[in-house]
Each structure stands twice: as structure tokens, then as C-alpha cells.
Amino acid sequence: MGHDTAGRADDHDSPWKEALEVFLPQCLALFAPTLHASIDWARPPEFLDKELQALAGPRRLAPGSPDGQDPAPDQGRLRALPGPLSPGRLYTDKLILVRCRDGRFARLLIHVEVQGGTSGPKSRRLFARRMYQYRYRLEDRYGGSGNHALYSLGILTASRGGDSHLVHHDEFLGQGVRFTFPVVHMAQWLDRWDALEALAPSNPFAVVVMAQLTALRFRRKAARLDPKVDLMRRLAGYGYARGDIDALARLVDWMIALPEALEPDYMRALEALEQEHAMTYITTPERVGLRRGRVEGQAELLLRLLARRFGAIPDTATERVRAATAEQLETWSLNFVDATTLDEVFGA
Structure with a gap:
């Protein structure tokens, strides 16, 4: 990889x-x-x-x-x-x-x-x-x-x-x-990936490690679709219990976040795996809920950081952050690193 x-x-x-x-x-x-x-x-x-x-x-x-x-x-x-x-x-x-x-x-x-x-x-x-x-x-x-x-x-x-x-x-x-x-x-x-793959069929936690390291290797989210689908394909073939599969699918989806534009491609890949292995992964409503939860968490974290550096945050800025997309929150979080005013965070 x-x-x-x-x-x-x-x-x-x-x-x-x-x-x-x-x-x-x-x-x-x-x-x-x-x-x-x-x-x-x-x-x-x-x-x-x-x-x-x-x-x-x-x-x-x-x-x-x-x-x-x-x-x-x-x-x-x-x-x-x-x-x-x-x-x-x-x-x-x-x-x-x-x-x-x-x-x-x-x-x-x-x-x-x-x-x-x-x-x-x-x-x-x-x-x-x-x-x-x-x-x-x-x-x-x-x-x-x-x-x-x-x-x-x-x-x-x-x-x-x-x-x-x-x-x-x-x-x-x-x-x-x-x-x-x-x-x-x-x-x-990362240098022992083959050994990790060999352990995965008998130890579900190896899949957790593979998911974390995949996110580490592919930091740009646009490059993660194929590695994420490959990991889910491996997961489908390990023969885990249903509860372990559900938990791991949820963890993989959480750790290896994709841009919203690639979500339809990922869902099509999951549907193909479902047909091939006769199993159901995370459904679309559940995935939407997980994604919404991640965005809300990112928004609250950014608001705490803004308040720590700039003091009280205007209600208009708070509403703007809470209504933002994941991509906007990421952009503002990166701007925050070097920003000296609140306007600089939002690119004003």
C-alpha cells in the first residue's frame, strides 16, 4: 500500500x-x-x-x-x-x-x-x-x-x-x-503488514489496528476509498461472529473517514460485498447517523478551541460552526492553527 x-x-x-x-x-x-x-x-x-x-x-x-x-x-x-x-x-x-x-x-x-x-x-x-x-x-x-x-x-x-x-x-x-x-x-x-494480516483471521483487534494504520498511511481522505474497501473485503472473509463483524464495520467506518463525495462509491462497494457474502453491513440510515455524530463532535471541539483562544464567541459564529459541513470544519480547524483573529479562522 x-x-x-x-x-x-x-x-x-x-x-x-x-x-x-x-x-x-x-x-x-x-x-x-x-x-x-x-x-x-x-x-x-x-x-x-x-x-x-x-x-x-x-x-x-x-x-x-x-x-x-x-x-x-x-x-x-x-x-x-x-x-x-x-x-x-x-x-x-x-x-x-x-x-x-x-x-x-x-x-x-x-x-x-x-x-x-x-x-x-x-x-x-x-x-x-x-x-x-x-x-x-x-x-x-x-x-x-x-x-x-x-x-x-x-x-x-x-x-x-x-x-x-x-x-x-x-x-x-x-x-x-x-x-x-x-x-x-x-x-x-506498517513494516509487518503481512504478519498483521496473518493474525487478523483469529484476532479481530488486528482489524482495528489495520484500520488505524490505513488512516495513518492515507492521510488525504480522497485516497482512502480503495484501501477501505479492501479492508472490508478482508473482514467479510474472516468468518467472525455477527456481533464482531458489526462492531468492526462500525470501527472501520469511523476510523477511515471518507469525503462525502466518495460515500456513494463506498456504499456501492458494500452492496457488492453484501451480495457476495450474503451479509448486511451498516445500513444507510445508521451511516448517516454516524457521520452526523462525527460532524457534531468536530464542531463542538472547534468551538471549545475558539473560545479558549479568542474568548466569548458571537452567536452568529457559533451557529455557523454548528451548521457547517465536515469539509468546512476541517478547513477552519487547519486555519485555526495559525490564526490570530476569529475572522482569519473563517478565511475572512
Whole structure:
């Protein structure tokens, strides 16, 4: 598959939340096999979303934010927000309670960085610090020994490789902390695509990875039609259970977004696959609902960014953003990166 470098931002945060909830065992089997083997999967995992929100606390600006402030970790939200210095970067966190084979319970913190590009040393240092912040708050609330273990796992979607573990350390005059945790460099599978395809028939999460990497390889949405159809054709032939097929079709559609002009071509390709494999994929009304949900999410994110940089937004501008098409929102989001006035965002 070829590369396409003209990038636009995609909304991957919500699909990753769903992917981890639906395919957690398969995710860990692929990315953390030792951890997977230690878990008693006879007891369903419990997703602790409310506990995670309570740990995060009030919103904070990420380091390097426009106002130059970097609040102390105890005063702010741990999950950094996408901003003008990191367009296209989103974060997904899941806190999960599992029972281990030795009878202990463990809380797993999985943090996915959905990156718009490769991550440099500074980004990884900030990533390691965020993981440490989560860790010490979890230890403070639940403890990290005895019958309640803690485990942290980081996933970097656009990283092609690096150390198997990242380290956060903060030392002064021989005193300090050092926190080490495993990290998955997901884009390394770009160089192991054949191996990923070989795993896909037995591990549905491999399809999730293929969808994310396809969006990464083909950043210009107009070039994604054929790769997306090819992935759906493979999915149809894997023999998954109906529920897994439905979930994966939804995730593929969400991760590999197409321009609206190509939607009719994609629907015709799906209809051909339906006839060939005697199955029904996502219907047109459901697809319209998903697309509308993505557009609404993009609009609300842009409004939050505009309010953060320019203050109160006029009602006319708010209505304009909420009524915009996906293409208009993408154009304005790109304009926002360098804009110094609200008019510049809208190209005025």
C-alpha cells in the first residue's frame, strides 16, 4: 500500500474507546501477551469510567498551551487536550478492573495517544509524565500492593519504534522517583503488514489496528476509498461472529473517514460485498447517523478551541460552526492553527 502525506485530522478518540471495550482480550493478546495470560477472563472486565473521571479532576491546559502556564499536577486534569500546538492529537484512557489467575484483582490503565504524526523526545517525556501522574493518583486511592495490583500500558499509534518501556524520572540531590511502564509502538506494524494480516483471521483487534494504520498511511481522505474497501473485503472473509463483524464495520467506518463525495462509491462497494457474502453491513440510515455524530463532535471541539483562544464567541459564529459541513470544519480547524483573529479562522 502506498503513502499519502497530505493530512487532515480524524476523530479517533471515540472509536478507540469502543474498540477497547469490545475487544479488550484481543487487544492485550496482541499488544501485551504476558499481561493477557495473567488475567482470568472467566470474570468479565469492569470498565471504571466514573472512577477515572474522578481521578482526573478539573480540566487543565496542556504544557506548552498558549497562555504559557503549566499547572502543578495536583491542580488539574491529567488528560491533555488537543490544542493549536498539537493539531490532530487525541487521547483515549480506559481504567479497567480485572481478576488475575492468582486471585488478585488489578486495575489496568490503558492510555492511547492517537497522534497526528510521529512523536519526538519531548512528546514522549510528557507522555511518560502523564502516565506517572495517573499512577500515583491510583496508588494514592487504591494502593499498589497486596490484593490490589496496578498496571499501566501506553499505546502510541503513530510511533514506528523505540524502547519497549518509557521512563518518567524526577530526581534532585539523590532523591526522586522513577516510573517505568511498557509502551506499544503501533505504527511498527506498517513494516509487518503481512504478519498483521496473518493474525487478523483469529484476532479481530488486528482489524482495528489495520484500520488505524490505513488512516495513518492515507492521510488525504480522497485516497482512502480503495484501501477501505479492501479492508472490508478482508473482514467479510474472516468468518467472525455477527456481533464482531458489526462492531468492526462500525470501527472501520469511523476510523477511515471518507469525503462525502466518495460515500456513494463506498456504499456501492458494500452492496457488492453484501451480495457476495450474503451479509448486511451498516445500513444507510445508521451511516448517516454516524457521520452526523462525527460532524457534531468536530464542531463542538472547534468551538471549545475558539473560545479558549479568542474568548466569548458571537452567536452568529457559533451557529455557523454548528451548521457547517465536515469539509468546512476541517478547513477552519487547519486555519485555526495559525490564526490570530476569529475572522482569519473563517478565511475572512
